[in-house]
Amino acid sequence: MFYMQRRIIHIDMDAFFAAVEEKKNPALTGKPVVIGGGGNPNKRGVVSTANYEARKYGIHSAMPLRTAYKLCPHATFLPVDFESYRYASQEFKSVLLTITPIMENAGIDEAFLDASEVSETSEIIASKIKTGIKERTGLTCSIGIAPNKLLAKIASDLRKPDGLTILNKTDTESQLWPLPIRKLYGIGPKPEEHLKNISIETIGQLASLPLEKLIEYFGNSYGQYLYDASRGIDDSPLITHWEPKSISREITFQEDVRNWQVIARTLAELTKEVVADMQDSGYQAKTVAIKIRFGDFQTLTRAKTMTGYTDSAEEIRKAAFACLKRVELKKRVRLIGVRATNLEKAQQ
DNA sequence: TCTGGGGTCCTACAGCCA
């Protein structure tokens, strides 16, 4: 039996939000730009994207805006303009679809292509993608090409910006194993710390652990994942179509709130937005959940499953408030959110 | 003192039922 090796391409736009902003306002080019929250570095919010100039000051995604401001007060701070980014996203993805229709959306600034059936060489495909995106949007991207999604994503991260990296199965030892464990998709701060405690720092060292050990440390599912991923093994297919599992809204107050009226009014507004979203996209929900984060970051959720599926504003609001009633509000509230889950496409 | 918002998936546990 002959198995053809897949050819998966991962495309990652370079400092996407910042690049779109620089396109909108070329005067920003070459200066440090930080995008996040409402664009006011003295208010609550985190960095969504920092351009390469701003990264030189140590600014990175997920950093509090106030911290970014301390590191580089003369940077330009801008609010997130999702409309523009969504438009640019559609534009670059339309270029990708000229290569092959087998595309997986992986967020606003990333995508995978399955180019196994495309006859051109990887270098020619990559060059077509880069030129096409540059012509269409004026933006650059980094590309990784490999036999699976896991390696393609790691590859696109190896040379940035405007890079191209092609990995083969046989490159696992030389290219994958020297990398720090954090580079492996799915390893966040917690597993990283756990692994460092047992002196595992690189993907190669992770690959030296027997499967039984990994399962003992991390459970069946995640243990098996780490075992395979550290060897560059990944058979997961591209997801070209998917249905949402939940629709939600949440908001962090500028200052922690004790006033129940404010909390209730905010919950009602968020619920309205969720319902509008559901109705626009044609979904009904059976379960409504709320999320509350207190000033000390303690976070709790309460959920209520209704008797049937609904997109009625009245029913969903009632369910959300039934959840709120079950929470003892004895501390100031930092964040409140509402989520509709257990979704079903509404009958037409 | 600081830590967004919109998602997904996994795990643990409790209650119900056959």
Add this chain to the structure above:
DNA sequence: TCTGTGGCTGTAGGACCC
């Protein structure tokens, strides 16, 4: 009738990603 077991569903929390 009592007890144990295993599956299913709902709930809650935690971790990850962009």
